[in-house]
Amino acid sequence: MIGTHWLWVGLAALVIEGVLHALEFALRDLSRSTLQQVAAARRGPQGLARVERLLSDLSGHANALALIRIPLMATVCVASIRWFAGMRGADQLQWIDLGLGALIGVALLWHFGVILGDRIAFMVGERLVFACGGPLHAWYLATRPLTILTSFWGEVVRRLAGASESVEVEQIEADLRSVVDEGESAGRIDETERDMIEAVVEFRTTTVEQIMTPRIDVEALEYTDDLEAVKIYVRNAGHSRIPVFRENLDHICGVLYAKDLLHWMTDHPDDAFVLSEILRDPLFVPETKTVRELLAELLAKKVHIAMAADEYGGTSGIVTIEDMIEEIVGEIEDEYDEEEEDRPGVDVDPEGRLAIVDARLSIRDANDELEELGLELPLSEEYDTVGGYVVTSLGRIPDGGDSLVQGTTLVTVLEADPTRVRRVRVEHANGDSASES
Structure with missing residues (x-):
């Protein structure tokens, strides 16, 4: 009789533990958009308000569930022990x-808590979270002092371990890349889609300096240019927005737009042209600003264009919205863009x-192409x-024919002028040590 009593206690605790495990797993891995759709379909604005309370602190609600699951798991194990002893008549x-x-527990x-709970969370996780959202939030508020203490000790351990606050973000990025790689291997994501997702992930840390048109390649008008010079320039340049400078x-x-x-030109005679009267104010941003x-x-x-300024206040380049979009989707060309060979x-x-x-x-774009040759630039x-790498490595602006070896990669300057490197040849080196000639 005692054994049967413990059997029912253990089974009840096991069922509740399985549901709570599914609920906690769903909280940590749910689709926010799906949850909001479920809430809007079932309860409208009231349901969305309930969902927002959960989404405001998903990890806190999951930690609150852990406070119930631990004693439930202990109950299952104790019940299994008592039931087994009762079955033996001891x-x-x-x-x-x-x-x-304990082994049975x-x-x-x-099997029934973890595996079955995971399957439930995978199939109906968002609906389960919404259905249990009210009691769950009430329990979260009731146990708030304990979850705050748990978070405090977690922060203490993080600081003692020397982990940075960006570790979680980096882990999310790594997980996302892993999912993308798996999707590509399974044929669900093609190479273009993978590259776009990778670019979106890197978008968070990419700076203006990395994507801007450098100062030496900037095309601009002078403040004193007359109408004829401006018309010729606009026609030849093919740009819709052109910087204008003094000196x-x-x-x-x-x-100039x-x-x-x-x-x-449609409202004024040509002899009344003054370039300064139709200019728009430029937007200046630091080159270290993230994209x-x-x-x-x-x-x-x-606005669609900004001037990148260096730490000394000089113009280091320009950047447009098109430059930023191209970081994700690749080069966008129209009839006015340079030919591909240029x-x-x-x-x-x-x-x-x-x-x-x-x-x-850029080094990253070059390495993407060099990867198929087994070559890589640091x-x-x-x-x-690539030019910046060569100049930095040699400590000077090189001449044509100069070369350097980094690891197993040999870089030879093919073309250079007094201010910068233009073309290099990259190939496998015969030696393993860095050198310069």
Whole structure:
């Protein structure tokens, strides 16, 4: 009779533990959009309000559930031990009761609590969270002092371990990349989609300096240009927004919009043209600003172009919304863009032995192309482009024919002028030590 009593106690605790495990698993791995859709379909605004309470602190609600699950798991194990002892007819617990009874309890928890709970969470997780949202939030509030204490000790352990606050974000990014790789291997994601997802993940840390058109390649008008010079420039450049400077590019005083020029030309005689009257104020941003922050600023201010300023206040380049979009979807070309052969790129030898690389190309983009040759250029915060890598490594602006070896990669300068490197050849080196010639 006692054994049967413990059997029912254990089964009840096991069922409740399985449901709570599914609920906790769903909280830690739910789809926010699906949960909101479920809430809106069933309860409308009231349901959405309940969901928002849960979404405000998902980990806190999950921790609150753990406070119930721990004693439930202990109850299952104790009930298994007592039931096994009762089945043997033992008046007192023996070591065999403790060992086999606990083993039975753990096996039941694993199969019916963990495995079945995970399946429930996977199939109906969002609906389960919504259905239990009211009691769950009430329990969360009741146990708030304990969960705050748990969070406090977790923070203490994190600080003692020396882990940074960005570890969780980095782990999320790593998990996302892992899911993308699995999706590509299974054929559910193609290479283009993978590259776009990778670019979105990196968007958070990409800076203006990494994507801007550098100062040396910036095309601009001078403040004193007359109407004829401006029309010729706009027609030849093919840009809809053009920076205008006084004396030099460090003194950009405005931005000319091609449509503003057209509007002015339809309403005024040519001899009344004054360039300064149709300029718009330029937007200056630090070159260290992240692309994500800049995109939000451009959208808020409803502008499409910004001037990147270095730490000394000089103009280091320009960046447009198109540049930012291209970081995700790749190059966007129209009839006014340069021909493909004029764009920075990598020409791979048909035999796969070497590659000719435009020195303006970023290290990351170059490595994407060099990967198929088994070659790689080192990344560093000191430079962004292939040319920057060569100049930094040699400590000077090289001449044509100069070379350097990094690991098993040999880089030879093919073309350079007094101010920068233009083209390099990248191939496998014969030696393993770094050298310069």
